[in-house]
Amino acid sequence: MRGCVIFTAYFLSSTCFLHLVVCIEPISGISAAAALVAAAFLSGYDVLKSYVTETCGDRWIHNNYTGLPKQLNEKLYGQHLVLRAVNNHIRGHLKSAEPAKALALSFHGWTGTGKNYVSRIVAEHLYKEGMHSKFVHLISATKEFPHEGMVPFYKDQLRAWIEGNITRCSRSLFIFDEMDKMPSGLIDTIKPYLDYYENLGGVNYRKAIFLFLSNTAGGDITQYVYQHWSNGYPRKDIKMADVEKIISRAALNSKTGLWHSELISKHMITAYIPFLPLEKSHVRRCIKDSMVAKGYVLTDDRVESVVEELTFWPESEQVFSVTGCKRVAEKVDYVMEEY
The missing domain is CATH 3.40.50.300 (P-loop containing nucleotide triphosphate hydrolases)
Structure with missing residues (x-):
């Protein structure tokens, strides 16, 4: 007598599911059915794993060049x-x-x-x-x-x-x-x-x-x-x-x-x-970003106070920042301790 087994597996609250119908001949088809069911489980496991663990696929690697x-x-x-x-x-x-x-x-x-x-x-x-x-x-x-x-x-x-x-x-x-x-x-x-x-x-x-x-x-x-x-x-x-x-x-x-x-x-x-080396205008923008990110009240006076703590080159013209925006975050914290 020939019979069919319906096998369904749900993962992540039915977000992902497998639906498998296995029709077998008595006794001789049991091993084949077992193999199919095992394969279904493994396939479902791989799908589930890609949802919870980072894998080398489009779900985790976006390539968001836009x-x-x-x-x-x-x-x-x-x-x-x-x-x-x-x-x-x-x-x-x-x-x-x-x-x-x-x-x-x-x-x-x-x-x-x-x-x-x-x-x-x-x-x-x-x-x-x-x-x-x-x-x-x-x-x-x-x-x-x-x-x-x-x-x-x-x-x-x-x-x-x-x-x-x-x-x-x-x-x-x-x-x-x-x-x-x-x-x-x-x-x-x-x-x-x-x-x-x-x-x-x-x-x-x-x-x-x-x-x-x-x-x-x-x-x-x-x-x-x-x-x-x-x-x-x-x-x-x-x-x-x-x-x-x-x-x-x-x-x-x-x-x-x-x-x-x-x-x-x-x-x-x-x-x-x-x-390229950063000029004062660029460093000011870095300072503003840092102050906003840290939750400080942003004012022109406070920004200039941070600028005064940084070093610029050449000494006579004070055009380019010696350290770019690298020391901005620590200087923002230092200056804001006075306010």
Whole structure:
């Protein structure tokens, strides 16, 4: 006698359900039915898991490149070159179903100009968990690679780490901070993963994104912008091509993490992106954002009191902030203790 079993499983208050009808022959079909039921349970478990645990799928990786330019425009000050470059490169990479290679953007500029800030905004718009996502990886050169004499060990460590993470999720984001302090030659380890290979050892690395953050060329960029300002030209007239030359020359000649690197000689870096020194007007906007975020009453006098606690350069003209917006939050707290 032939019979049918109806099997239904509900998850998350019927948000997700499985409905399975199994028709079997007596005895001989029992094992087949058991296998089908087990498969249904496993499938339901995978669906349920994707709801409660971060997985490498569209539910957790948004690729929200439409919201990225809006956030950058609203919260990143004085960086017109960064706005266009980051938005266009990220958008172009994500819109391609099969990118030609992994995206590699090298951020350069003085401290406090927004390199880490932009990295965080990118992470927040691509991953539901932002910087807390297990597919976003922040590597500090001074913390992870402190000893020059251990480069061979670090190379093995870095290679295994990148391969393991991209094998788990091809849409991974890697942020290398303090590249200028990385031991020379170490970064060449990742060259194969930035190349044009369709797969390497059976793994596709071309969907990954690498961001390299460095103070290299910060002084040269500042000198160029100061000269531009001294000649009376508007800041927004500065072109990417002019500053990119300064960065690539500094990266080649200064003993930093990219010095003599194959990433440069083999043209593995997608773009060198300059972060210009911030002027007082930009720092004032950072101060206002910080005061509002901390719940302080915002007044012009209080903003100027914070400005007076910061250092600007050159001494005679007081144009550019020495530390950008990096020390703004602590100076806001310090000043507001007096009110």
